[in-house]
Amino acid sequence: MAKSIPSRSEDYSLWYNELVKKADLAEHSDVRGCMVIKPYGYSIWEKMQQALDKMFKETGHVNAYFPLFVPKSFLAREASHVEGFAKECAIVTHYRLKNSPDGKGVVVDPESELEEELIVRPTSETIIWNSYKKWIQSYRDLPILINQWANVVRWEMRTRLFLRTAEFLWQEGHTAHATAEEAVNETLQMLDVYADFAENYMALPVIKGKKSEGEKFPGAVDTYCIEALMQDGKALQAGTSHFLGQNFAKAFDVQFATKEGKLDYVWGTSWGVSTRLMGALIMAHSDDDGLILPPKLAPLQVVIVPVFKNEEELNAIRSSLEPVIQDYRKQNVTVKLDDRDTQKPGFKFAEWELKGVPVRLTIGPRDLGQGTVEIARRDTKEKQVIKIEQAVVDTLVLLEDMQKNIYRRALEFRKQMTTQVDSFDQFKKVLDEKGGFIEAHWDGTTETEAIIKEETKATIRCIPLDAKEEQGVCVYSGKPSNKRVLFARAY
Amino acid sequence: MAKSIPSRSEDYSLWYNELVKKADLAEHSDVRGCMVIKPYGYSIWEKMQQALDKMFKETGHVNAYFPLFVPKSFLAREASHVEGFAKECAIVTHYRLKNSPDGKGVVVDPESELEEELIVRPTSETIIWNSYKKWIQSYRDLPILINQWANVVRWEMRTRLFLRTAEFLWQEGHTAHATAEEAVNETLQMLDVYADFAENYMALPVIKGKKSEGEKFPGAVDTYCIEALMQDGKALQAGTSHFLGQNFAKAFDVQFATKEGKLDYVWGTSWGVSTRLMGALIMAHSDDDGLILPPKLAPLQVVIVPVFKNEEELNAIRSSLEPVIQDYRKQNVTVKLDDRDTQKPGFKFAEWELKGVPVRLTIGPRDLGQGTVEIARRDTKEKQVIKIEQAVVDTLVLLEDMQKNIYRRALEFRKQMTTQVDSFDQFKKVLDEKGGFIEAHWDGTTETEAIIKEETKATIRCIPLDAKEEQGVCVYSGKPSNKRVLFARAY
Numbered sequence: 001m002a003k004s005i006p007s008r009s010e011d012y013s014l015w016y017n018e019l020v021k022k023a024d025l026a027e028h029s030d031v032r033g034c035m036v037i038k039p040y041g042y043s044i045w046e047k048m049q050q051a052l053d054k055m056f057k058e059t060g061h062v063n064a065y066f067p068l069f070v071p072k073s074f075l076a077r078e079a080s081h082v083e084g085f086a087k088e089c090a091i092v093t094h095y096r097l098k099n100s101p102d103g104k105g106v107v108v109d110p111e112s113e114l115e116e117e118l119i120v121r122p123t124s125e126t127i128i129w130n131s132y133k134k135w136i137q138s139y140r141d142l143p144i145l146i147n148q149w150a151n152v153v154r155w156e157m158r159t160r161l162f163l164r165t166a167e168f169l170w171q172e173g174h175t176a177h178a179t180a181e182e183a184v185n186e187t188l189q190m191l192d193v194y195a196d197f198a199e200n201y202m203a204l205p206v207i208k209g210k211k212s213e214g215e216k217f218p219g220a221v222d223t224y225c226i227e228a229l230m231q232d233g234k235a236l237q238a239g240t241s242h243f244l245g246q247n248f249a250k251a252f253d254v255q256f257a258t259k260e261g262k263l264d265y266v267w268g269t270s271w272g273v274s275t276r277l278m279g280a281l282i283m284a285h286s287d288d289d290g291l292i293l294p295p296k297l298a299p300l301q302v303v304i305v306p307v308f309k310n311e312e313e314l315n316a317i318r319s320s321l322e323p324v325i326q327d328y329r330k331q332n333v334t335v336k337l338d339d340r341d342t343q344k345p346g347f348k349f350a351e352w353e354l355k356g357v358p359v360r361l362t363i364g365p366r367d368l369g370q371g372t373v374e375i376a377r378r379d380t381k382e383k384q385v386i387k388i389e390q391a392v393v394d395t396l397v398l399l400e401d402m403q404k405n406i407y408r409r410a411l412e413f414r415k416q417m418t419t420q421v422d423s424f425d426q427f428k429k430v431l432d433e434k435g436g437f438i439e440a441h442w443d444g445t446t447e448t449e450a451i452i453k454e455e456t457k458a459t460i461r462c463i464p465l466d467a468k469e470e471q472g473v474c475v476y477s478g479k480p481s482n483k484r485v486l487f488a489r490a491y
Numbered sequence: 492m493a494k495s496i497p498s499r500s501e502d503y504s505l506w507y508n509e510l511v512k513k514a515d516l517a518e519h520s521d522v523r524g525c526m527v528i529k530p531y532g533y534s535i536w537e538k539m540q541q542a543l544d545k546m547f548k549e550t551g552h553v554n555a556y557f558p559l560f561v562p563k564s565f566l567a568r569e570a571s572h573v574e575g576f577a578k579e580c581a582i583v584t585h586y587r588l589k590n591s592p593d594g595k596g597v598v599v600d601p602e603s604e605l606e607e608e609l610i611v612r613p614t615s616e617t618i619i620w621n622s623y624k625k626w627i628q629s630y631r632d633l634p635i636l637i638n639q640w641a642n643v644v645r646w647e648m649r650t651r652l653f654l655r656t657a658e659f660l661w662q663e664g665h666t667a668h669a670t671a672e673e674a675v676n677e678t679l680q681m682l683d684v685y686a687d688f689a690e691n692y693m694a695l696p697v698i699k700g701k702k703s704e705g706e707k708f709p710g711a712v713d714t715y716c717i718e719a720l721m722q723d724g725k726a727l728q729a730g731t732s733h734f735l736g737q738n739f740a741k742a743f744d745v746q747f748a749t750k751e752g753k754l755d756y757v758w759g760t761s762w763g764v765s766t767r768l769m770g771a772l773i774m775a776h777s778d779d780d781g782l783i784l785p786p787k788l789a790p791l792q793v794v795i796v797p798v799f800k801n802e803e804e805l806n807a808i809r810s811s812l813e814p815v816i817q818d819y820r821k822q823n824v825t826v827k828l829d830d831r832d833t834q835k836p837g838f839k840f841a842e843w844e845l846k847g848v849p850v851r852l853t854i855g856p857r858d859l860g861q862g863t864v865e866i867a868r869r870d871t872k873e874k875q876v877i878k879i880e881q882a883v884v885d886t887l888v889l890l891e892d893m894q895k896n897i898y899r900r901a902l903e904f905r906k907q908m909t910t911q912v913d914s915f916d917q918f919k920k921v922l923d924e925k926g927g928f929i930e931a932h933w934d935g936t937t938e939t940e941a942i943i944k945e946e947t948k949a950t951i952r953c954i955p956l957d958a959k960e961e962q963g964v965c966v967y968s969g970k971p972s973n974k975r976v977l978f979a980r981a982y
Binding site: 027038043045046062071072075076082086087090091092096106112118119127130140150 | 520521537554557562580586588589599608618644833
């Protein structure tokens with residue numbers, strides 16, 4: 001066996017950490033809270049980026065790049081924004097090192113103190129709206145539909161690979177509009193883009209909803225989100241889209257001449273997904289043998305493991321597979337022949353299962369004689385012996401089926417793990433014994449939300465956009481409510 | 492006329508600054524030394540990234556991501572490295588803001604001081620070799636061929652858009668090898684990749700060479716570079732590739748078990764190009780009317796300007812062009828119909844010339860009647876009337892010819908602007924009156940290099956790899972020399 005990992009039932013949290021490390025996705029660096037995204041992990045992120053970037057461009061957005069540093073005074077312009085980010089940020093105060101007077105190493109040169117401290121961006125609303133002020137005079141300058149791929153820093157005290165790190169990679173869209181309606185439409189359009197990406201690329205079913213007042217983005221009027229369920233029954237917020245109203249336009253005095261010749265503040269949105277999606281992808285699908293990757297995001301889709309005793313046998317396998325490999329490439333299927341002679345087939349099987357390669361072909365001298373090959377799928381572990389010349393066609397069918405099957409499985413799991421409850425006792429019991437999403441009535445107050453969170457560690461994940469009108473009473477306060485909201489313990 | 496810019500002969504430096512701003516490529520931000528890369532500029536950078544990334548992958552490299560922050564002690568491990576970067580770096584010292592005691596805004600919370608300061612990476616050798624230490628035990632773990640796309644910060648005091656900014660975007664390759672020979676080969680291979688990219692995508696002729704001791708990268712054994720000539724006769728270093736020897740392996744104690752079972756330090760390379768290339772691209776080719784972009788890097792390759800008096804005429808033009816536009820897209824040519832009714836054709840011509848769109852089609856009602864269209868190329872401004880059905884085929888020929896012509900023109904200019912000199916008087920005269928590259932003998936000492944730099948502001952750009960063996964005497968000291976090196980004043 002190659003590197004093995006603990007089972008999910010044994011210790012889900014340890015299973016996740018070990019999987020991330022042993023599948024060579026990422027590791028902790030020696031810099032507090034910062035991770036190293038290793039090549040295999042990064043290649044999955046690149047596939048996500050490509051798909052998302054294409055979707056952003058198809059919806060009319062363009063990319064740009066804004067400064068890494070936010071002057072302290074910018075952050076302070078929007079009251080709830082600074083309140084939300086001040087407590088955990090990296091602050092640049094000096095710009096020069098000098099030799100230490102004691103001759104050992106270097107020290108910060110006190111004479112290089114900055115007049116105004118710079119914050120390493122935790123998000124870029126302030127720095128971007130400061131630019132928009134210069135770019136927007138009239139309704140003719142609107143809309144502005146910009147996205148940025150960047151790194152951001154939030155000084156988290158407790159970190160977990162991909163899920164919560166001090167530095168992470170993300171994209172942040174920042175748009176400016178002439179009307180509230182247009183900005184709201186943009187907010188919801190991008191929520192749909194995220195849901196589309198999650199479901200069709202990540203094979204991750206998500207619930208679209210609105211955040212409660214207590215959970216919304218600092219500086220937003222409304223925050224929308226997509227929420228997914230992990231295999232341990234905890235929820236994970238996979239993306240957010242914010243309607244900013246005129247908050248940042250007012251904070252940075254961004255006004256425009258309307259068609260009617262009046263002056264008005266600009267309406268804004270912002271929306272983002274991050275390397276956190278890597279955590280969601282891993283936790284939603286994988287099993288005790290390792291990663292299960294949806295074929296659309298798998299950097300390597302097919303691995304071929306030859307079984308051979310000597311160089312001659314390997315060469316025979318190589319030449320019979322050469323046309324198959326060519327065919328795969330013609331079909332844009334990524335394929336690798338694992339012809340290492342330093343490892344046995346069993347080791348290779350375990351290694352590629354750990355890494356989540358969707359399809360494995362195994363071929364030995366006997367197969368060669370019969371013109372067959374064994375094809376195995378990663379999600380169900382089913383194997384089949386097929387004719388070599390069928391390999392590529394069968395693979396294409398398998399990849400498509402796996403993409404769907406992984407989604408279906410996650411959706412089925414979520415259905416089983418979603419419970420309607422009507423009393424607080426039941427609420428707590430379901431949370432503790434079953435976990436998952438809880439659909440419950442809530443009285444709509446921040447106070448009740450806070451008490452429930454304190455007593456149960458469950459939060460309102462969202463008010464689902466498709467929640468049905470239904471008369472009921474709040475599970476906690478007994479006050480009237482007209483729809484159920486979604487509760488869960490969350491990452 | 493749309494926005495106009497000063498001419499090159501009038502004020503080259505102002506011409507460049509205004510061109511960058513008016514063509515919407517980039518602008519200064521309100522954060523000292525940091526620029527905003529605007530969507531049009533960023534779309535050119537994206538094209539560069541895509542081409543380079545493909546070339547890196549074709550030569551066996553993979554992408555990864557390492558932390559933004561470098562602990563101060565890491566930077567200090569390699570003596571010449573810290574010496575090179577200590578004087579201009581952004582230093583993070585605290586991680587929390589709090590409300591100001593005077594009730595106005597926020598201040599740095601002194602209780603959040605970091606135990607060890609973090610430097611925003613000016614380059615990532617130290618943080619990466621600290622990871623490589625954990626990844627490399629044996630020769631089987633080698634080579635490691637990693638690239639990273641990232642932002643870096645060097646606290647430059649005098650900044651210019653794209654050419655020298657406190658924060659810039661780049662890629663940095665960091666490789667680890669079992670032998671010196673393999674590392675040197677990698678260094679030179681990547682130099683070739685850069686030269687190939689510069690010449691075949693940027694249409695920018697470059698000279699490959701080695702840096703003198705005085706100009707090499709802090710921490711490198713040898714630095715290789717590609718040097719290009721700008722239209723004002725100043726040189727610009729367009730990319731560097733460093734053979735690091737065992738310097739960083741020793742600084743971070745990265746040893747490996749060789750095939751022979753001995754322990755040895757790992758050999759390293761690093762190589763990078765940055766958004767500085769944007770500056771080179773702009774300055775090498777553009778004219779007094781604006782940008783001239785090589786077709787391979789132009790985000791928009793064809794613009795169609797309809798000449799019309801009313802909606803009816805415009806609609807007639809639109810429907811006759813619809814199949815042409817479809818054809819362009821089939822050929823992967825990016826095309827835009829500029830059907831704004833708020834601007835006159837002359838304004839549009841000037842605007843698209845400013846933005847460097849390679850091909851312009853102009854079509855009015857009379858053309859429509861005759862089935863013709865006017866096609867204009869940006870580099871020579873030549874125009875021709877052709878049959879509409881010829882437009883796509885002619886464009887493809889034009890785009891290819893322009894890519895070559897722009898290169899040829901830059902190469903011709905460089906030839907004219909390269910002068911062999913044999914005395915220091917002539918050296919100074921050529922520098923002041925003509926500029927450009929000077930090929931001169933040099934005695935090989937750092938002292939002479941420094942004096943020449945002080946007296947003339949010219950530096951040794953490189954010792955060209957293809958420099959001929961030739962007996963001569965140093966232009967400054969009269970001491971013997973066996974090859975000419977390349978001098979110039981540089982960006």
